[in-house]
Structure formats: structure tokens, C-alpha cells
Amino acid sequence: MHRDARLTTHVALAARALGASGFLLADTEDAKIEATLAKVSENWGGEFLFEMGRPWRKEIENWKTKGGITVHLTAYGENIQGTDVLKRIRKTDRDILLLVGSQKVPREFYTGEVSDFNVSVGNQPHSECAAIAIFLDRFFKGKELNKKFENAKMRIVPQERGKKILVKHVFPSKN
Amino acid sequence: MHRDARLTTHVALAARALGASGFLLADTEDAKIEATLAKVSENWGGEFLFEMGRPWRKEIENWKTKGGITVHLTAYGENIQGTDVLKRIRKTDRDILLLVGSQKVPREFYTGEVSDFNVSVGNQPHSECAAIAIFLDRFFKGKELNKKFENAKMRIVPQERGKKILVKHVFPSKN
Numbered sequence: 001m002h003r004d005a006r007l008t009t010h011v012a013l014a015a016r017a018l019g020a021s022g023f024l025l026a027d028t029e030d031a032k033i034e035a036t037l038a039k040v041s042e043n044w045g046g047e048f049l050f051e052m053g054r055p056w057r058k059e060i061e062n063w064k065t066k067g068g069i070t071v072h073l074t075a076y077g078e079n080i081q082g083t084d085v086l087k088r089i090r091k092t093d094r095d096i097l098l099l100v101g102s103q104k105v106p107r108e109f110y111t112g113e114v115s116d117f118n119v120s121v122g123n124q125p126h127s128e129c130a131a132i133a134i135f136l137d138r139f140f141k142g143k144e145l146n147k148k149f150e151n152a153k154m155r156i157v158p159q160e161r162g163k164k165i166l167v168k169h170v171f172p173s174k175n
Numbered sequence: 176m177h178r179d180a181r182l183t184t185h186v187a188l189a190a191r192a193l194g195a196s197g198f199l200l201a202d203t204e205d206a207k208i209e210a211t212l213a214k215v216s217e218n219w220g221g222e223f224l225f226e227m228g229r230p231w232r233k234e235i236e237n238w239k240t241k242g243g244i245t246v247h248l249t250a251y252g253e254n255i256q257g258t259d260v261l262k263r264i265r266k267t268d269r270d271i272l273l274l275v276g277s278q279k280v281p282r283e284f285y286t287g288e289v290s291d292f293n294v295s296v297g298n299q300p301h302s303e304c305a306a307i308a309i310f311l312d313r314f315f316k317g318k319e320l321n322k323k324f325e326n327a328k329m330r331i332v333p334q335e336r337g338k339k340i341l342v343k344h345v346f347p348s349k350n
Contacts, residue, residue: 006181076333127304127308163285
């Protein structure tokens with residue numbers, strides 16, 4: 001497990017919970033993160049792509065070849081609050097690859113060659129996990145938090161107090 | 176440094192960047208996290224309280240004695256999306272202590288004795304860092320991302336490409 005494994009797991013889980021379709025862990029392999037993500041999707045449902053180990057340059061080239069755009073989340077970019085950057089991103093109507101670095105990212109990330117947009121979630125240093133969460137929440141206008149994850153073995157029943165989980169054999173039949 | 180130190184640092188930094196006034200690290204001491212937070216505030220400005228090492232029970236008792244309420248962020252609680260829980264929290268008009276656990280939290284957290292509200296940011300497992308970020312962003316209606324941090328030594332100038340930082344001696348005089 002590399003040193004940021006727990007944080008990387010959180011970023012991937014947040015991406016999944018907040019409406020992303022997948023997570024590409026570039027330049028690194030980590031069987032434990034992969035297993036955690038597989039287990040979460042198996043238990044809690046939904047389709048979530050997890051890939052790892054390919055160089056970031058390849059992933060981005062591949063993404064752009066397929067017509068997608070890239071959005072680099074960085075404290076240095078255009079602020080998601082108080083600018084029209086999110087509107088301009090939506091207007092492209094293209095699939096989006098969000099780029100975040102767990103360490104210092106290469107200089108090229110700040111250029112147009114790699115990143116079509118550089119977006120900041122506030123201009124203070126904080127966390128790629130927080131930044132991804134807020135970007136997705138705003139991008140999907142909050143709706144992702146009511147999204148149903150299909151083929152789940154377990155499901156939480158939200159409530160004011162305590163913990164309640166339904167396991168598959170007791171799901172109401174309409175589900 | 177305890178095993179979740181990096182993640183805890185991210186939670187604290189996200190809290191700071193997203194408008195929280197402080198961070199209480201209960202039941203644990205970690206000089207490195209403390210130093211990181213102090214350094215960030217020194218460089219990037221603002222007032223941010225950081226305390227650590229006191230038992231969670233004491234912190235919560237103390238908070239409630241001073242008239243504050245507690246909001247426990249958990250996948251099991253009332254969903255922040257599609258319910259009126261945020262409205263009810265705002266209506267109390269009280270200072271809020273957000274509770275998150277890096278590990279499994281004690282059972283009491285789900286009771287009314289400890290938590291005045293149990294709020295989920297979606298009902299999927301993800302990350303306390305993402306949950307805190309979205310709670311704060313929604314609670315402050317996004318405005319925290321334009322907040323000015325006073326007495327900063329450095330300031331980012333947001334832009335579409337590249338990185339730009341102003342250091343104190345070149346700040347325009349009106350600042």
C-alpha cells in the first residue's frame with residue numbers, strides 16, 4: 001500500500017458516491033484500493049469503473065481521443081464560486097475527466113495541453129477529496145445524493161437516530 | 176503520526192478552507208498535524224482554532240454547556256439532499272459542532288444524547304472529508320469559497336492557466 005492509500009481510497013469512494021462513473025489511478029498500482037472499491041460496489045451496488053497503473057499521459061491522450069475534456073482541480077484555477085467556469089464546462093456537453101494529484105502534479109497540468117479547464121474550489125490549500133466532492137455536488141446540482149445504486153446487497157434506510165440497513169433478501173419486492 | 180494522519184490533515188484543511196472556525200482532534204495528539212495547520216494559517220491567513228487530545232465526551236459536554244449543538248455526519252442519518260434537515264439545523268440558530276469519526280464511532284454518536292442531528296451526505300459509504308466539505312458548502316450556500324483570509328503572507332491569484340501567487344510585500348496597498 002503506498003503512503004497515500006487511505007486518502008486515495010477516500011477520493012475514489014467520494015467520487016463513486018457523488019456520481020462519477022469511475023476512477024483511474026494513474027502511475028500506481030494498489031491491489032488493496034482496488035479490492036476495497038470492488039467490495040463497496042458489490043455490497044452497495046451501482047457500476048463503478050476502477051482502473052490503475054497506466055501512465056497519466058496515456059490516460060489523458062486516450063480520453064481526449066474519445067472526445068472527452070479534462071478538468072484539473074487545483075487551488076490555482078478559476079474559482080468555482082463567483083465565476084462562470086462551471087457553466088462553460090457544462091456548455092461543452094462532453095464527458096469530463098477530473099484530474100487531481102495526491103502529490104505535486106507535473107507543470108503540464110496547468111497548461112491547456114493537458115487541462116482544458118483549471119478549476120479551484122476556493123483558492124485556499126485544502127484537499128483533493130473535498131474538492132472532488134464539491135465539484136461533483138455542484139456539477140450534478142445535488143441530485144447525485146439521491147441516486148439509486150442498482151443491484152445492491154445492502155441499503156441504508158436514512159433516519160434521525162441509530163443505524164438501519166436492509167439486506168437484500170428483505171428488500172421490498174418492488175425493488 | 177497516527178495512521179490516519181494524512182486524512183485527518185485533509186479533513187482539518189478542508190474545514191478551514193470551507194468556512195469552519197476550528198478543528199478539535201479528540202482523543203489523539205499529533206504534533207505534525209498541529210504544525211501543518213499552524214503553518215497553513217500563518218501563510219494563508221485567517222483565524223483557525225486547532226485543539227487536540229481531549230476526550231470526545233468532554234469536548235461535546237463543553238460545547239453543549241456553552242449552548243452549541245452537535246451535528247453528526249454519517250451515512251446512516253437524514254439525507255442532506257431531499258429532506259429539510261439543513262433547514263431545521265439553520266433554524267436552531269446555534270453554533271454547530273460537526274462530528275466525524277475517522278474510525279467506527281461509538282454507538283452513542285447515533286443517539287440524541289450526543290448528536291442533536293444525524294446527517295448523511297448521501298447514503299453511500301464514502302469519506303468524512305467529502306462529507307464535511309459538502310455540508311459546509313451547502314450550509315454556507317457556497318459563499319465560503321470567496322471568503323477573504325485576513326493577514327495572509329501569500330495569496331493565490333486565480334487564473335485559467337498556470338500558477339500565480341502574490342507574496343505579502345507585493346500585495347496592492349488597499350489590502
